[in-house]
Amino acid sequence: MVEATVQYRRKRLDRGIKARTDTIFVIASKRDTLYLLLPRVLPVIALLILPLVLKGYWGKVVVFACMYGLLALSWDFMACCGLFSLGQALFFGMGAYIAGTLNYYFHIPPIITVPVATLGSGLLCAALLGPVVRLKGVYFAMITLMLPLLLKKMIDTTGIFGGTHGLPSLSPFPSELVATYLAVVGFLACLFIFRRVINSDYGLVLRAIRDDDRAVMSGAINIYWRKIQAVFISGAVGGFAGALMTHHFQFLGMSTFALDYSILPVAAVALGGQGTFAGAAIGSLILVPLSESLRALGGLRMAIYCGILIVSIIGLPEGIFHYMARKYHQFEKVVEVK
Amino acid sequence: MSLLIYGLINSVILALYTVGFSLCYGISGIANFSHGALYILSGFTAWNLLNLAGLPFYLSAVLSVIITAILGFLFYWVLLLRVRGTPLAELIVTFAAGMGLLELLTWKGFYGMRYSLPLYMKGGIEIGPVAIDYQRLFVVGTGVALVVFLWFFVHHTRVGLAFRAMAQNERTALSVGIESDWIGSLSMALGAALAAIAAMVILPLGMMESSIGLEVLIYALAVAIVGGLESTLGMIVGSFIIGFGQIAAARYIGAKWMIIVPLAAIVLVLVIKPSGIFGKFKELEERV
Numbered sequence: 170m171v172e173a174t175v176q177y178r179r180k181r182l183d184r185g186i187k188a189r190t191d192t193i194f195v196i197a198s199k200r201d202t203l204y205l206l207l208p209r210v211l212p213v214i215a216l217l218i219l220p221l222v223l224k225g226y227w228g229k230v231v232v233f234a235c236m237y238g239l240l241a242l243s244w245d246f247m248a249c250c251g252l253f254s255l256g257q258a259l260f261f262g263m264g265a266y267i268a269g270t271l272n273y274y275f276h277i278p279p280i281i282t283v284p285v286a287t288l289g290s291g292l293l294c295a296a297l298l299g300p301v302v303r304l305k306g307v308y309f310a311m312i313t314l315m316l317p318l319l320l321k322k323m324i325d326t327t328g329i330f331g332g333t334h335g336l337p338s339l340s341p342f343p344s345e346l347v348a349t350y351l352a353v354v355g356f357l358a359c360l361f362i363f364r365r366v367i368n369s370d371y372g373l374v375l376r377a378i379r380d381d382d383r384a385v386m387s388g389a390i391n392i393y394w395r396k397i398q399a400v401f402i403s404g405a406v407g408g409f410a411g412a413l414m415t416h417h418f419q420f421l422g423m424s425t426f427a428l429d430y431s432i433l434p435v436a437a438v439a440l441g442g443q444g445t446f447a448g449a450a451i452g453s454l455i456l457v458p459l460s461e462s463l464r465a466l467g468g469l470r471m472a473i474y475c476g477i478l479i480v481s482i483i484g485l486p487e488g489i490f491h492y493m494a495r496k497y498h499q500f501e502k503v504v505e506v507k
Numbered sequence: 508m509s510l511l512i513y514g515l516i517n518s519v520i521l522a523l524y525t526v527g528f529s530l531c532y533g534i535s536g537i538a539n540f541s542h543g544a545l546y547i548l549s550g551f552t553a554w555n556l557l558n559l560a561g562l563p564f565y566l567s568a569v570l571s572v573i574i575t576a577i578l579g580f581l582f583y584w585v586l587l588l589r590v591r592g593t594p595l596a597e598l599i600v601t602f603a604a605g606m607g608l609l610e611l612l613t614w615k616g617f618y619g620m621r622y623s624l625p626l627y628m629k630g631g632i633e634i635g636p637v638a639i640d641y642q643r644l645f646v647v648g649t650g651v652a653l654v655v656f657l658w659f660f661v662h663h664t665r666v667g668l669a670f671r672a673m674a675q676n677e678r679t680a681l682s683v684g685i686e687s688d689w690i691g692s693l694s695m696a697l698g699a700a701l702a703a704i705a706a707m708v709i710l711p712l713g714m715m716e717s718s719i720g721l722e723v724l725i726y727a728l729a730v731a732i733v734g735g736l737e738s739t740l741g742m743i744v745g746s747f748i749i750g751f752g753q754i755a756a757a758r759y760i761g762a763k764w765m766i767i768v769p770l771a772a773i774v775l776v777l778v779i780k781p782s783g784i785f786g787k788f789k790e791l792e793e794r795v
Contacts, residue, residue: 253595255602300778306594307538311728312773314540314602318725319770326763428721432606435599469614475607482596482603483589 176506181499208497213357220349227461228349232417234457235352239410240430241437241449242359243403248443249367250399251379253306256313258430259297260407261414262320263290266330268412269421273336283412290408295401302396305382314431321426335422339415348417355413356450359406363446375399429471433460436478442488451490510751510758516643518750519650520709522743524723525730526653527701529742532731534670534694537587538598541605542702543724547717548608549575549703550710572703579699583692591691605724612717642711649708653701654743670694729769733776748772 184204196202219231240257247254268286271277277285301312325333342348366372377385378392385392415421433456434449441452456477463470485492528542539545549571556567586604590596661667672680673690681687702723726749734745752768 253598255598300774304777307598308732310595310598311538311732312777315725315728315770315773318721319766322766326766428606432603436603439599469610471610472607472614475603475610478603479586479600479607482600483586486590486596 177503178506179501180504181501184498184500216353216357220346220353228345230458230461232349232352232413233461234454235356236410236414237430237433237437237457238356238450238453239352239359239406241434241441241453242356242363242446243406243410244434245438245443245446245449246363246367246403246406247399248438249372249379250375250396251305251382252302252396252399253310254313254431255310255435256315256317256431257407257434258317258426258428259313259320260290260294260404261411261430262317262426263293263404264408264411265415265421265425266411267293267408269336269339269415270330272339272416273331273421276340279340279342279416283409283416286412287405287409290411291401291405294404294408295397298400298404299397302393302400317426317431318428321423324423324426331421333423335420337420339419339421341419342416348413352413352417355409360446360450367446432471432474432478433457436474436481438488439478440481440489442490442492445490448488448490452488455489510754512639514747514751514754516639516647517754518747519647521726521730521746521750523646523650523653523701523705523709525727525734525742525746526657527698527705528727529731529734529739530657530701531694531698534674535691536594537583537691537695538594538601539695539698540598540602540724541582541608542698542727543720543722544605544608544612545575545579545699546702546706546723547612547715547720548578549699549706550715551612553707553710554715568707572700572707575703576696576700580692580696582699583688583695587691587695588688591688605720609717609720612720646708646712649704653704654739657739666693726769729773733769733772 194201194205196205216231220228223231240261243260244254244257264286267289268279268282271282271285272279297316298313301309304312324330330336342351367376374385374390374395378395382392411425415425434453437452437456438449439452440456441450442448456474460470460474463473466473481488524546528539531537531539531542552571552574553564553567556562556570557564560567562570582604586600587597590600661671669680669685669690670693672683672685673687673694677687680690730742730745730749732745733748734741734743749769749772752772753765756764756768
């Protein structure tokens with residue numbers, strides 16, 4: 170008689186609170202309400218309190234995290250309609266240069282330049298990428314990778330807008346706290362608006378374009394026009410981040426078109442998980458403080474980002490957010506295999 | 508006259524930049540964004556072999572081509588194999604690996620006057636009023652030789668024919684016993700080797716710097732987009748358009764406007780014919 174070895178396996182059960190879809194819940198008790206609300210409200214409260222607690226250097230890091238978070242959100246928004254960009258720096262630099270030049274040459278205060286830069290960079294990016302939205306996947310990524318680098322070279326060689334030296338002593342925000350809260354609130358607002366938009370009918374069309382653009386075309390929807398709108402929205406968000414950064418540091422330089430601003434958003438989204446925006450937010454909130462604490466390593470930082478990017482794409486392709494959400498919504502217990 | 512000659516040289520250099528990238532993409536569909544990093548890495552390998560290990564230059568050049576090819580081969584098996592089939596994950600992995608390599612090189616301090624490879628031959632000749640040194644002639648010769656060799660390779664050898672089979676139809680190629688991963692990794696190795704060969708002949712013309720890697724990648728992408736990615740003829744024509752365009756711009760408008768040429772060429776081509784000048788219809792469906 171063969172002695173049966175006892176084997177165990179993990180059994181996963183969804184919590185009973187979910188009804189039919191991922192977004193409709195049956196709430197029966199206060200506990201259920203808390204269960205749903207806590208993961209949404211806690212991070213928001215934490216992010217709103219953080220600038221009051223952290224001062225000095227780490228206060229700046231909060232601003233950085235929100236800037237990169239905005240860029241990561243704008244990347245994710247474009248990815249939602251199938252446009253994979255390797256050049257978020259284009260949006261960032263565009264916003265920074267519009268705000269910076271307006272302030273430097275015409276002495277317009279930040280309260281006007283930031284909105285103008287937001288809209289202007291959206292419009293300019295939509296115009297620049299307009300002919301290119303017909304491309305898909307790798308081809309679009311190639312163009313977006315090249316554009317900020319070529320613009321940077323152009324500024325470098327022609328010397329317009331301050332050239333290699335940049336434009337110094339721009340006017341700052343009224344106080345450090347205002348700038349920080351502008352970044353934090355902008356980031357949170359963007360996160361919540363994007364999450365609402367992507368689940369509305371408008372977002373449904375965008376996601377459909379990503380999944381099967383021919384089917385959307387056959388539904389008599391102009392996919393190129395929709396893609397240009399998506400570029401406009403994410404260009405505006407990236408431009409907002411750029412304008413904010415320029416006024417915050419009171420300096421405008423070519424480095425706004427640098428590769429950092431292109432790679433870090435992609436790394437953040439790859440780490441956090443794509444498609445829900447929360448993943449992009451989490452990814453940047455993890456990566457930016459991490460990279461700041463690695464600042465002592467100097468030039469190695471970019472290499473480390475790239476390492477994180479590769480490891481997270483190969484090791485955890487779904488991203489941290491999807492992983493955590495799955496764990497949160499499921500019971501797991503070990504049962505005997507019969 | 509000098510416009511013609513320098514345009515030709517510039518075009519051949521661009522074609523050399525691109526040939527490995529477009530070959531690799533044409534065969535296995537991997538857009539190797541670490542192309543530029545491999546290019547510059549092979550330069551530094553050769554420099555290290557030459558100056559630190561004390562090998563003669565020709566030997567170190569050949570060795571660095573081989574090392575780069577092996578690196579490309581390993582790159583496929585270690586990293587790319589795990590994300591094969593999702594083009595964007597492939598792209599992000601190659602891009603991140605390339606950037607990581609470049610940043611590592613910068614961090615190690617590989618820039619400055621010290622880092623340059625010796626010329627193969629000194630001196631030069633004069634064609635009419637234009638002086639031209641032998642090294643540049645050598646670059647042109649290598650470019651022509653490579654194109655002829657590649658044409659022969661993909662039309663008349665077993666491996667080359669397998670490459671073409673993979674490029675045309677992966678499933679059918681599988682059914683006649685061509686192993687997809689093997690060919691894919693070979694194509695990466697070949698692409699890397701071509702990048703290294705280009706580096707070995709072009710780098711002696713100037714200084715080595717890790718930022719050149721990015722430049723090479725940009726020009727390779729520009730040429731590939733203008734010419735149409737998979738076609739060799741398109742690649743050559745694309746590099747000639749951008750090469751001559753740049754020299755002409757430098758001559759008649761000013762050297763600082765050279766950088767506009769690839770940008771303008773890309774936008775023009777995309778507006779007129781999005782699949783590139785020699786792109787085929789199949790590509791059009793994929794791209795647009």
